[in-house]
Amino acid sequence: MPVKPGAGDWDTAPAAACEHALPVIRALIARGQFVMIRVWMACSFEITNEAGRHVLTVPFSDTMPDTSDLD
Template sequence: MPRYFLNLRHQPGPDGLAVDPEGDELADVIAVREHALRAARDLIARTQSYNVRDWFVCAFEITDADGRHVLTVPFSDTVPDAGDED
């Protein structure tokens, strides 16, 4: 199973990226996105534990085991669009 790394972009520039040193084995890009959204929701829920003023400007910059960019998942994606509600 492929390994993906959820690197946390919390501000612009090289100092604004927290690199995931371990990664997670996940089946595919769909599973990676779902995993990233769960992780983002968990971080937002524990917001008082971190010095981040606005989680919705954060994103996971996901790379594969070769260091190639696979996907970016903005934390704002954790909130459904108003048009998505039925």
């Protein structure tokens, strides 16, 4: 899903790119538009810069809350 130019400087701020990606991922999962995807947590979101170079990979599983503290 392309992002409008100027939406963020993903090369210098990968954390900002991740923060932008997480709600997009949640929306994709919630809408369930892709019936061929059976296991969403096995997917990942690839973020590239305007030149098309890879900046960050965000696993869909990152949308799940961290439950490691609950033990």
